[in-house]
Amino acid sequence: DIVMTQTPLSSPVTLGQPATISCGSSQSLVHSNGNTHLSWFQQRPGQPPRLLIYKVSNRFSGVPDRFSGSGAGTDFTLKISRVEAEDVGVYYCMQSTQFPWTFGQGTKVEIK
Amino acid sequence: QVQLVESGGGVVQPGGSLRLSCAASGFSFSRHFMHWVRQAPGKGLEWVALIRPDGKIQNYAESVKGRFTISRDNSKNTLYLQMNSLRGDDTAVYYCAKDLDGSWTVDYWGQGTLVTVSS
Numbered sequence: 001d002i003v004m005t006q007t008p009l010s011s012p013v014t015l016g017q018p019a020t021i022s023c024g025s026s027q028s029l030v031h032s033n034g035n036t037h038l039s040w041f042q043q044r045p046g047q048p049p050r051l052l053i054y055k056v057s058n059r060f061s062g063v064p065d066r067f068s069g070s071g072a073g074t075d076f077t078l079k080i081s082r083v084e085a086e087d088v089g090v091y092y093c094m095q096s097t098q099f100p101w102t103f104g105q106g107t108k109v110e111i112k
Numbered sequence: 113q114v115q116l117v118e119s120g121g122g123v124v125q126p127g128g129s130l131r132l133s134c135a136a137s138g139f140s141f142s143r144h145f146m147h148w149v150r151q152a153p154g155k156g157l158e159w160v161a162l163i164r165p166d167g168k169i170q171n172y173a174e175s176v177k178g179r180f181t182i183s184r185d186n187s188k189n190t191l192y193l194q195m196n197s198l199r200g201d202d203t204a205v206y207y208c209a210k211d212l213d214g215s216w217t218v219d220y221w222g223q224g225t226l227v228t229v230s231s
Contacts, residue, residue, distance in 0.1 A: 001174075031216075035216070037216045037217065039217040039218075041157075043157075048207055048221040048222065048223055048224055049149075049157065049207075049221055050221070051212070051217065051218065051219045051220075054212060054215050054217045054219075055215060055217075058215075060212070060219060092156065092157055094157070094159075094217070096216050096217050099162075099171050100159055100171075100172075100173045100174065101159040101162075102159065103156055103157040103158070103159070104156075105156050106156045106157075
């Protein structure tokens with residue numbers, strides 16, 4: 001199985017400041033079809049996960065443009081340009097290049 | 113709008129069985145891959161299973177293979193998860209989720225249903 005490793009596991013951030021979460025995979029996420037199937041999800045307290053980013057850098061419908069994804073191969077990043085109070089929650093990366101699909105451990109974003 | 117509503121969770125003894133359902137609306141259910149993903153209390157997300165739109169292909173996490181069966185009834189817009197030989201580590205909130213067409217990820221999730229395996 002592909003192991004997904006996120007850092008940091010906890011990220012205290014000041015409102016209005018940026019936040020960066022890293023996600024590394026144990027093997028390349030480039031699929032034989034040429035796509036890289038790396039997604040990011042946000043899970044607010046008590047809520048189901050919400051898709052933010054798919055295929056590394058594509059923002060899902062309705063996701064604010066302060067969220068951006070980047071990376072390639074085995075190293076990926078989610079950036080929140082200016083953290084707002086509603087961004088508090090746990091963020092997960094997920095690879096869907098190879099079965100079984102696997103998630104990172106999650107990164108908790110909280111306000112300082 | 114897309115709605116996914118899970119049901120069927122509850123408390124079951126180790127070794128028991130349970131069938132979860134997920135009622136879908138607001139999209140063309142029969143055209144989409146569907147998934148089950150679970151989350152143990154206070155823990156992270158674990159992908160469980162996938163089923164092709166026509167129901168003929170399924171894929172499972174190793175932890176549930178041979179015990180869980182994903183199925184669907186496109187005439188009823190409903191996804192199922194039959195869970196047998198349940199163990200304590202199957203205790204989790206079970207979410208159904210639909211795929212993002214053509215992008216090999218999941219976009220919309222239900223609110224989840226809690227399964228507790230305990231004697």
